[in-house]
Amino acid sequence: xxxxxxxxxxxxxxxxxxxxxxxxxxxxxxxxAEVREYEGENLSSINxxxxxxxxxxxxxxxxxxKLEIVGLVQEPLSLTYEQVLDRDQYSKVVTxxxxxxxxxxxxxxxxxxxxxxxxxxxxxxxxxxxxHAEDGYTSALPxxxxxxxxxxxxxxxxxxxxxxxxxxxxxxxxxxxxxxxWVKWVTKIELSDDTDYKGYWEELGYNxxxxxxGPIFEx
Amino acid sequence: xxxxxxxKRNIGxxxxxxxxxxLILLAFTLITGYGISQFRIVNSLTFGxxxxxxxxxxxxxxDIPLIIFTLIHVVxxxxxxxxxxxxxxxxxxx
Numbered sequence: 585x586x587x588x589x590x591x592x593x594x595x596x597x598x599x600x601x602x603x604x605x606x607x608x609x610x611x612x613x614x615x616x617a618e619v620r621e622y623e624g625e626n627l628s629s630i631n632x633x634x635x636x637x638x639x640x641x642x643x644x645x646x647x648x649x650k651l652e653i654v655g656l657v658q659e660p661l662s663l664t665y666e667q668v669l670d671r672d673q674y675s676k677v678v679t680x681x682x683x684x685x686x687x688x689x690x691x692x693x694x695x696x697x698x699x700x701x702x703x704x705x706x707x708x709x710x711x712x713x714x715x716h717a718e719d720g721y722t723s724a725l726p727x728x729x730x731x732x733x734x735x736x737x738x739x740x741x742x743x744x745x746x747x748x749x750x751x752x753x754x755x756x757x758x759x760x761x762x763x764x765x766w767v768k769w770v771t772k773i774e775l776s777d778d779t780d781y782k783g784y785w786e787e788l789g790y791n792x793x794x795x796x797x798g799p800i801f802e803x
Numbered sequence: 804x805x806x807x808x809x810x811k812r813n814i815g816x817x818x819x820x821x822x823x824x825x826l827i828l829l830a831f832t833l834i835t836g837y838g839i840s841q842f843r844i845v846n847s848l849t850f851g852x853x854x855x856x857x858x859x860x861x862x863x864x865x866d867i868p869l870i871i872f873t874l875i876h877v878v879x880x881x882x883x884x885x886x887x888x889x890x891x892x893x894x895x896x897x
Contacts, residue, residue, distance in 0.1 A: 634840065683859065684840050789856035801860060 618742035628688035655775035658705030682763035694738035716772035723783030818879030825872035
């Protein structure tokens with residue numbers, strides 16, 4: 585009896601290990617369009633990411649897409665995709681570190697979040713920038729951090745427009761923060777005076793600061 | 804207690820207990836590991852008991868005990884086998 589139980593458990597464990605090794609139905613291969621080297625630095629592929637969003641891939645149509653900038657601003661904005669892109673554009677190589685243990689170094693291209701919120705006019709009381717995604721996911725970054733580090737709202741990665749799997753139309757490039765701060769499918773940027781605003785995963789226990797040098801969990 | 808531990812049979816029993824504990828921990832480590840990467844599936848299968856963050860926490864807590872339990876199990880099993888071989892050789896020599 586015991587031997588049978590052990591055999592069953594060993595078989596189940598082996599099955600689980602094998603299942604984890606098998607390729608799963610991931611995002612569609614994008615072919616060779618993407619850049620894989622930038623200024624001598626090897627880049628990861630767009631396909632090196634794992635799908636770990638809270639409600640699966642979101643497919644956003646640009647026909648009815650609007651990026652809202654609301655909260656503690658002088659003039660709330662509602663921008664189309666083209667209006668968001670109609671400003672200075674920047675690119676930089678940043679590595680995303682996921683709490684799951686994997687990472688990806690990508691050439692990101694986007695606009696400064698600082699430029700977007702300054703267009704709306706940030707009120708003095710605002711200290712936190714909250715990002716809302718299409719699927720209801722949220723996360724936040726301190727306003728000073730966003731300004732001091734030139735945090736991008738990316739629309740391209742490795743010179744390819746973000747595919748839906750990677751957060752089309754926009755993803756936050758929260759460099760030096762864990763991946764759960766890199767909000768995909770951004771639909772709303774909210775300025776808040778809540779210094780302790782907790783996003784989706786932060787509410788469940790991940791560290792609210794989200795710095796890759798700091799602890800993963802909130803105490 | 805020490806007397807009880809002097810018995811080879813009891814030490815073998817302890818080894819088996821640690822083996823079972825290691826096996827249960829291994830299963831739990833696998834489930835919590837999947838709870839981190841496949842959190843949507845595990846969360847629904849465990850009726851919301853294991854979300855990504857709690858899986859991640861438990862996964863951190865289980866790895867060291869799993870190594871210790873497995874080591875104890877293996878050491879006792881090897882020690883038992885060597886002893887059995889030694890006893891068999893002694894019996895043969897007699």
